[in-house]
Each structure stands twice: as structure tokens, then as C-alpha cells.
Amino acid sequence: MATTDLLIAHGELTQTRLRTRDDTPLAPGQVRVRVDRLALTSNNVTYAGFGQAMHYWDFYPSGEDGWGIVPVWGFGDVVQSLHPGVAVGERLYGFWPSSTHAVLTPDRLSPQRFADAAPHRSGLAGVYNQYFRTALDPLYRADDEDVQALMRPLFITSWLIADHLADNDFFGARDANGRATVLLSSASSKTAYGTAWALSRHPGVEVVGLTSPANEAFCRELGCYQRMLSYDSVEQLAADTPCVFVDFAGNGQLRRTVHTHFAGLAHSLAIGSTHLSEVALPGSGKQLPGPRMVFFFAPDQIRKRTQEWGAQAFGERMADAWRAFSERVTDAGSPWLRVEHTRGMASMPQVWTSLAAGRLDPRVGHVIEL
Missing domain, CATH: 3.40.50.720 (NAD(P)-binding Rossmann-like Domain)
Known part of the structure; x- marks a missing residue:
């Protein structure tokens, strides 16, 4: 099995290249996820722009000096598992590399989510290390994955x-x-x-x-x-x-x-x-x-409100707001968002370059299907 990554130059964010590498065997407790639906937005450009200062390049290290793998939001399926609590076939929502595959080390499992306990992510913001198990994710709907990935x-x-x-x-x-x-x-x-x-x-x-x-x-x-x-x-x-x-x-x-x-x-x-x-x-x-x-x-605001309101109340308030917003965004009479799909890793450099250069229509949300 092989993984293809989109690499972005640290010093020039419109400079990209694709790299294909052989996958390493899983260690006990790890899972491999096939990423199949991801969004590219100006938010990802921000991640790249602040990649070093805010450690966004550190979530999925590229192993090559001067080049990074920008994190993206989207969905994937577990295709290999050496973890007893995560089954092959589980669908997950979370923070992925701009790659075809990702390796996670699930920890602190609940029916709704788990955290990635990979050692290199221990010092990074915990909110980005959470992966939601769509079967019991309260915000998930199978018929609007595009809007979830984008918005x-x-x-x-x-x-x-x-x-x-x-x-x-x-x-x-x-x-x-x-x-x-x-x-x-x-x-x-x-x-x-x-x-x-x-x-x-x-x-x-x-x-x-x-x-x-x-x-x-x-x-x-x-x-x-x-x-x-x-x-x-x-x-x-x-x-x-x-x-x-x-x-x-x-x-x-x-x-x-x-x-x-x-x-x-x-x-x-x-x-x-x-x-x-x-x-x-x-x-x-x-x-x-x-x-x-x-x-x-x-x-920081998540931590503050979770401490003040409790995790459950925080999640409920956020879910209520998300449902109301997503309904407005997708309103058939006057939608705020038009989703455009492109397929395959080969399409990513062009979409990324246009996005990073600010040339894309604000009405359009770009979803990459891998």
C-alpha cells in the first residue's frame, strides 16, 4: 500500500508537489485511515501561513526540510486496525493530512470519539487531535458530508x-x-x-x-x-x-x-x-x-467554555448553532454555498494554488474526493 501527499513549500505557499511513498507497517494500537473526502478553504491557507509559528506543520510532519503537509478537515474510513477498540470500516471525521492515508494511535475512546495519542502530537492543541466516530457523532448526517467538511x-x-x-x-x-x-x-x-x-x-x-x-x-x-x-x-x-x-x-x-x-x-x-x-x-x-x-x-475559548458550562452543555450549544447555520447555508431558495467536486490527488495542486492566490469564487466550496 502507498500514500500520496500534497507537499507545500514553507517559504512559498503557492509552490506544491505530489509525493508518493510506501506505507510503513502499523504498530500495535495503531489504525490506518483511507481519507476519501476533504475540503480546501482559506482556513487551510491560514494553517499553512501560520504553519511554523502555530505548529500546524507539526500535526503531520513531511520528513522533508522546507516542505509541509497542510492539515485539512474531512472524512475517512479505517482500512487497517491493530487497535481492539476501532474496527475496520469505521467512518471518522477529523483533522487529516492532505494525503490519501493517515495513521492514528487511538486513545481515550468513547462511543462518539477518540483522541490521537501519537507521541509527536502530545504537545499540540488537543482540539485538533479529536476524531469523531460518525455512527454516534451528534453533528453528523450522511447526506451533508460536503457541508460538514467545508463549513x-x-x-x-x-x-x-x-x-x-x-x-x-x-x-x-x-x-x-x-x-x-x-x-x-x-x-x-x-x-x-x-x-x-x-x-x-x-x-x-x-x-x-x-x-x-x-x-x-x-x-x-x-x-x-x-x-x-x-x-x-x-x-x-x-x-x-x-x-x-x-x-x-x-x-x-x-x-x-x-x-x-x-x-x-x-x-x-x-x-x-x-x-x-x-x-x-x-x-x-x-x-x-x-x-x-x-x-x-x-x-482557548473551547477550554474556557467547557470549564464553565461543562463538556455536555458546550457540545449541545455548539450543535444547536451548527444545525441552524447549516440549514441557512444550504437553504434551497438562497444558498450561501455551492459545492464543487474534484477527484483525485492530481487535482489538489491546482485547487490549492488558486485558493492560496485568492482567485476562487467565494460562493464555491471545494471538496476533493480521493
Whole structure:
């Protein structure tokens, strides 16, 4: 048996190559999974952009200096098992390599999930080490695997961002009428409009979407932004507007404009980057006026809410929000997402390169079937 990987150059994320290697035999306690459905989104570009700083390259080490295997979300089936608690044929949802196969070391098994206990992943964020057994996964539906692969991890981040802001009362960014204003850059991205939707469930919040002129029409059609502005018209908003800035774009010039223009800026939160040449690492932006930019790390909010609410209550709240959001995204009358399928590893370099270069239609979600 052999595995094919998509390798991405650390220093130039649009440079890729495919590599095929012979599989090594399983050790006792391990399973081999055939990955057959995965999503490629701007979220994966963020993983690559922060690959070294945030250790995303470490989940599935490539073994080659200067090249990484970017993690992706999707589904796979167990095709070999040397673990007594995991059967061949089980279908799993989780965080995979951009590869045809993955080897896991299941631990802390429950009927719904298990964790990968591979030694090299022991120091990495635990939320990414969880694999859900679809037979009893409360969020799973066999007829919408595409939407789950594309939107489930993004929406969880979106929901957590909205919860984080509400949990901190929007950092005091409220006007005389008690209304909070939240600015979201890269408003056409799936994580941004998921955040806008989640914020709409909190009363007294105005969400302002910031985007390129080419994506303004799409963002207006979504209906989840109370106001849309192109990047070059941000200064149309009054400078004294109390606001929070959530930056999905990583555009240094935009961030400087926001920090310089808004005297009422109460908080600046960096999520990812859709501008590869300007990837903003934690601690950057120190010279900007106003509040210091803070990097949002979703697992921190998961840990906080799990401790406060309990694991079961946290899971139930998240599941309720996910079901409502997925219904909106796939609404037959006005869907927010159109899924496009490509088949085989040979298709991945082209899709990845277009995504990393920002050339793909925001209406489209790309699912690779292997």
C-alpha cells in the first residue's frame, strides 16, 4: 500500500508537489485511515501561513526540510486496525493530512470519539487531535458530508469568535444607545460570514463587513451584514464609532487604516490571513495606534467554555448553532454555498494554488474526493 501527499513549500505557499511513498507497517494500537473526502478553504491557507509559528506543520510532519503537509478537515474510513477498540470500516471525521492515508494511535475512546495519542502530537492543541466516530457523532448526517467538511470547522471558529466577543461584552465598544459595532474584514470568507451570522444571534450588535469591490455584491446578498464597505471606503464610518475589529484578511494596510482612523477602536482581534505576503503573526502590529492586536486561538475559548458550562452543555450549544447555520447555508431558495467536486490527488495542486492566490469564487466550496 502507498500514500500520496500534497507537499507545500514553507517559504512559498503557492509552490506544491505530489509525493508518493510506501506505507510503513502499523504498530500495535495503531489504525490506518483511507481519507476519501476533504475540503480546501482559506482556513487551510491560514494553517499553512501560520504553519511554523502555530505548529500546524507539526500535526503531520513531511520528513522533508522546507516542505509541509497542510492539515485539512474531512472524512475517512479505517482500512487497517491493530487497535481492539476501532474496527475496520469505521467512518471518522477529523483533522487529516492532505494525503490519501493517515495513521492514528487511538486513545481515550468513547462511543462518539477518540483522541490521537501519537507521541509527536502530545504537545499540540488537543482540539485538533479529536476524531469523531460518525455512527454516534451528534453533528453528523450522511447526506451533508460536503457541508460538514467545508463549513463545520470554520463555523465552530466563527461561533467561538462571536461567543468570545459577547463573553467580553464587546470590550466596551458600545455607543450611547448600547449598540456594539463589529468590523469584519475579508467579509466574503466563510469564517467571516459565519461570524456575522453568529453575531446576529446576539442583540444590540451591528456587523459591518469589509471586503474588496469584487466581493461586495456577494456579501450584500448574504444578508448577514448590516452594512458593507469596500476596503478603500472604511473611513466613511465616523472615527469616534465605538467598535471592535476582527481581522480575517491579514492586510497590513487595512489594519493600519482601521487602527489609525477609529479613535473608538476598543479591541483588535486577528484570526487569519487571506493575504499571504502579509501574514500577521502573534505580536505583530506593535507600532499601530490604539489597542494592541490580539491573535484569537479557538481552542482557548473551547477550554474556557467547557470549564464553565461543562463538556455536555458546550457540545449541545455548539450543535444547536451548527444545525441552524447549516440549514441557512444550504437553504434551497438562497444558498450561501455551492459545492464543487474534484477527484483525485492530481487535482489538489491546482485547487490549492488558486485558493492560496485568492482567485476562487467565494460562493464555491471545494471538496476533493480521493
